[in-house]
Amino acid sequence: MTFFLDNWYLFVMAIASGGMLLVPMFKGGMPGGLAPAGAVQLVNREKGVLIDVCSADEYAAGHAVGARNAPLADLEARLPAMVKNKALPVVLLCASGARANRAAAVARKLGYSNVQVLAGGLNAWRAANLPVEKS
Template sequence: MKFIIDNWYLFLVALASGGMLLWPLIKNARDGALTPARVVQMINREKAVVIDVCETEEFAAGHVVGARNLPLGQIEERLPGVVKNKALPVVLVCATGARARRAVTMARKLGYDNAQAMAGGLAAWRAASLPVEKT
């Protein structure tokens, strides 16, 4: 116990560094964001549908293989026609993840409870060296 009292600052530093390491995991869990590796698992195991919410020009420049393009402004009108089964996992992707998080909110209002955003967007997908296709 004397060691702990004499070296309280070391324990404080260890606690702070541990918190900083855990923060991204906690934040992503709260936001419902997915890693690119988890998205691949969902596509392969759970038949997840990948929706790219980028504008058409951005989508044509590069997107997740097999993704469908629904620009953010068209999600509410077109998503029910593209993904008819609301029980399927829906992965929303954009360039960096910001628009995808907004799209998750819209999709959940439409009844897609399994809608989630991919953390980091297409940039994270490319950083993980996963395939990108262009149209």
């Protein structure tokens, strides 16, 4: 017990650092997701495809430049027509990342082996000052 009392500050630091590891999850990013810079690298270097799973209205209001729209409800029917090569990297995004995580499960079920989710979605894309266009 005296060890805890004598070294209380070490325990406070350990708890604080553990809490800091959880902050990105509470800010809207999903653990294990792809950062916006990583998504840009996949698109530029490995011919990755950006798929926005938002509704058509949300997509028209603003989307990442180069992203194609396949709403989550229609993803199973539209993804095979958009990305014929199932080995290409597919980066899924939505407004915050929640729908994209569900879409990743659908894409994997369809046989896409290299599926990534943009952590934080379009919000993170905008925060990284990456281009957004309206249609």
